[in-house]
Every structure is written in structure tokens, then in C-alpha cells.
Amino acid sequence: MEKMNLFNFFGKRSLTDQALAVMAVSLLPALFVVKGIEGAFVYSILLTLYLVLSVLIQTFVYKFMPEKMREVLVLVGLVVSVTAVKLIADVVFYNFASLNSTYLYLMILNPVPVLFFKQEEELPLSNKLYEMLVKAVNILVLLLVFGLLREILGSATLTFGAYLEFIPSKVIDLGFTKYAIGVLLNPLGAFLIFGLLLALIKLLSKDSEVTQWFT
Numbered sequence: 001m002e003k004m005n006l007f008n009f010f011g012k013r014s015l016t017d018q019a020l021a022v023m024a025v026s027l028l029p030a031l032f033v034v035k036g037i038e039g040a041f042v043y044s045i046l047l048t049l050y051l052v053l054s055v056l057i058q059t060f061v062y063k064f065m066p067e068k069m070r071e072v073l074v075l076v077g078l079v080v081s082v083t084a085v086k087l088i089a090d091v092v093f094y095n096f097a098s099l100n101s102t103y104l105y106l107m108i109l110n111p112v113p114v115l116f117f118k119q120e121e122e123l124p125l126s127n128k129l130y131e132m133l134v135k136a137v138n139i140l141v142l143l144l145v146f147g148l149l150r151e152i153l154g155s156a157t158l159t160f161g162a163y164l165e166f167i168p169s170k171v172i173d174l175g176f177t178k179y180a181i182g183v184l185l186n187p188l189g190a191f192l193i194f195g196l197l198l199a200l201i202k203l204l205s206k207d208s209e210v211t212q213w214f215t
Contacts, residue, residue: 015201015202015205020198020202022111022112024198026110026111027139027143028106029103029104029106030043030047030103030143030146031190032190034150035150035151035185035190036148036151037147037148038147038160038161039096039162040148041147042096044136044140044143046085046104047107047139048136048140049085050081051113051132051136052136053081053084054078054081054114055116055125057080057081058074058113058114059125061074061077078108078113079108082107085104086104086105093163094165095165112135116132142197145197146194146197149184150185150190153180154180154181154183154185154189155180156175156179157171157172157173157174158171158174159172160172
């Protein structure tokens with residue numbers, strides 16, 4: 001299959017419309033979960049864990065299991081992976097997991113793990129893990145920017161300690177609350193900000209001086 005650039009914004013492959021569509025679909029659950037910078041960080045950590053587990057499971061299945069059983073076993077493995085991530089979230093990020101349980105399970109609908117593995121099946125496991133971690137870092141940066149914009153513009157505050165229980169709880173008022181655009185905290189606002197970010201990424205990724213400077 002033709003290789004797509006999936007979550008490698010400054011890679012040598014250009015970001016096609018198809019790749020952007022896949023990335024948009026893969027992060028749909030995040031649009032409902034990430035309303036601030038802290039939520040972006042927690043969701044990105046959990047998604048990274050799921051992506052890494054998906055690579056390990058698919059590598060095992062494709063190496064040791066009969067070909068006719070692989071697709072079913074990969075599906076079972078992804079279900080086990082997302083369940084493991086949910087259980088870890090229940091322990092480490094209890095507040096986040098209790099509020100966003102459904103959206104954590106929806107990680108299984110993320111097309112990136114399967115598409116990535118199909119594209120990079122011949123790579124050694126260490127290379128697969130490295131490439132997936134690069135994608136995870138790109139996702140982290142994207143969601144942090146998304147969450148920061150949504151929180152600042154939507155509420156004019158920065159909240160800490162709501163999901164990361166090990167840090168002191170604190171709400172920083174940025175001083176322009178009456179000018180906050182509250183609709184950005186709703187799903188409609190999430191789609192608006194996310195669409196603008198993807199458009200900006202597309203603009204910077206195709207034959208731009210910024211992209212060439214990084215590659």
C-alpha cells in the first residue's frame with residue numbers, strides 16, 4: 001500500500017489530504033476529552049501507551065500466528081490493549097478516567113495503529129517502536145497546542161491538578177474572563193480549532209520553507 005505521512009509533521013513525506021483525514025478521524029475522541037492543557041497531556045500519554053502496545057501485539061501476531069488467524073487476533077489484541085490502558089488510567093489518572101471512560105475505549109477505532117503497521121511491516125521492532133514514538137510526540141504537541149488554545153480562549157484560565165492528582169490544584173485567572181469565547185469549550189468550538197490547526201499544518205507541510213528547514 002502507498003505510504004502515508006501519519007503524524008510526522010516535519011517528515012520528508014508530504015501530508016496528503018488522505019493522511020490529514022486519517023489523522024482527523026484518529027483524534028476525534030480527543031476533541032471531546034481535551035478541554036485544556038492538562039487533559040491534552042493525560043490523553044496523549046494514554047494514547048501513546050495504546051499505540052506502543054498495538055505495535056508490540058501486531059508484531060507478535062504477524063511473526064508467530066498463522067496468516068488466516070491474524071486479523072482476528074490483531075482485533076483481539078487491540079481490545080486487550082485498550083482495556084489495559086483503561087485499567088491503568090483508572091489507577092493513575094482516576095479523575096480523568098472516570099469522566100472520559102467511553103472516549104478511552106473509543107481509542108480502538110483509531111486507524112493509525114493498523115495503517116502504520118501495514119506500511120512499516122518490514123521494519124525491525126525497534127524501528128517500529130521508534131517511529132511510533134515519533135508520531136506520539138507529534139500528537140502530544142498537536143494536542144497541547146489544541147488544549148491550550150481551547151482553554152485560554154474558551155475560559156481565560158489555566159487549570160492544574162484536576163487530572164494530575166499528584167500536583168497542587170490551582171486555577172490561574174488570565175484576567176480577561178469576560179472576553180472568553182465559551183463556545184470553544186463545546187464540541188463545535190473543538191471542531192473549529194482542530195480544523196484550523198490541521199489547515200495550518202497542511203499549509204506548513206507542503207513545499208514550505210519551514211518544512212524544508214526541519215528536514
